[in-house]
Amino acid sequence: MAHNHPHTAVGNLKLAFFLNLGFTVVEFIGGLLTNSTAILADAVHDLGDCFALAQAWYFESLAEKGANRTYTYGYRRFTLLGAIISALLLLISSFYVLSVAIPRIIEPESSNAQGMFALAIVGVVVNGVAMLRLSKGTNANVRLVALHLLEDVLGWVAILVVAIILMFKDIQILDPILAILITLYILANIVRQLKNIIPVFLQAAPSSQDVTEIQKKIGHIEHINGVHHLNLWSLDGEHTVLTVHLVAEKNLTPEEYAQVKNRFRQIVDDFGIFHSTLEIELPDESCRLEESHF
Known part of the structure; x- marks a missing residue:
């Protein structure tokens, strides 16, 4: 039977983090250069995954240390703090994207379809490689991050489709519409995440326990x-x-x-x-x- 050793899990998370972080920077720059709010929205989504990967990598590394005199229960509760900080940053970024995308529904602006197409291809490849590396893990934390990266792959496929359409049809409103849809999806995930985190943070009895x-x-x-x-x-x-x-x-x-x-x-x-x-x-x-x- 194959075993997912801790150093392998940490190594895969480290690789996925740096791939995602590097490409997120490229996304923000590319979104501005191509004038695409959809790419900016997906950059925000990838930024959230960077935080998820960073936390998973950090706490996977800490897991072996266990408890000490300062943190007598160990470091598991730190994930709540990290998740709340991530949620707040994503909220700010998401509202920024909406403030840019909504006016473009009323007055559409031209986007560089060829640039969007090129970035979408790279996005599918980068996120796909990271997802495949993590999907082989047996650790629940690692598998959850792999699912986040699968969402990124699907988001880039959607941008790829819109870019192809814009290369042949001048329907510029598609870009802000896709940006709003991606952002609403992010906000829905944030709300769901906070609904799960806040009771735990306030030390409520787990709903799974009677x-x-x-x-x-x-x-x-x-x-x-x-x-x-x-x-x-x-x-x-x-x-x-x-x-x-x-x-x-x-x-x-x-x-x-x-x-x-x-x-x-x-x-x-x-x-x-x-x-x-x-x-x-x-x-x-x-x-x-x-x-x-x-």
Whole structure:
């Protein structure tokens, strides 16, 4: 069976990043030179993928380091910060493209169809090469980036089609229309991304986990008489963290204590929880959190 070693994944991400970054610069320059808002819009799309690739590359490299005294949960949560920054930059860029493209719907301007055609060919090749390199990976993070690059390939195919039409027909309105469609697609992705990120950032319980069911299962553990202060959140949208206080029905023997912990571990594993912290309180023991009115 083939294995996707970490250094291979990082190497592929590094290559894809520099290919994408270099070509994004070419896109912005080419979009201005060809007077094509569609190319500028796709440059914004590729800029977003540059951020996605940079984050994937950086955090893939950090993954092996794990936790330390400063970041005791590791670096997984940094992806949220990077995603929010990327979303804000893409919002600014997208509104700029719309401010240029919308007036051209009313008063179309001529675009250099031959230049658009040449850039589109290069765009399909560059993004296609990067996509093929990453699509061979087994890492979920790498495969997700490969899907982003597939979207880029399809976007450049659309620009290629419009360029061919403009080479034979003077329908200049097609360029701003395509720019607006690409930008609206980017904005829809940003909104969807933020809807997923914000609850994680605010430490909401993951929608994929049933908190009530987890509490019910834990409450049925033998020798346990109560469950409180159950907290469930996600580090990065994938890795779930659980903390909980259990009240024992009596003073537990070492064997009974071990039984409770083993059963708790089974429940945690069944729900796919990445990290858990358990505190067991004796019947006559007061909870520190309740005393502090937390």
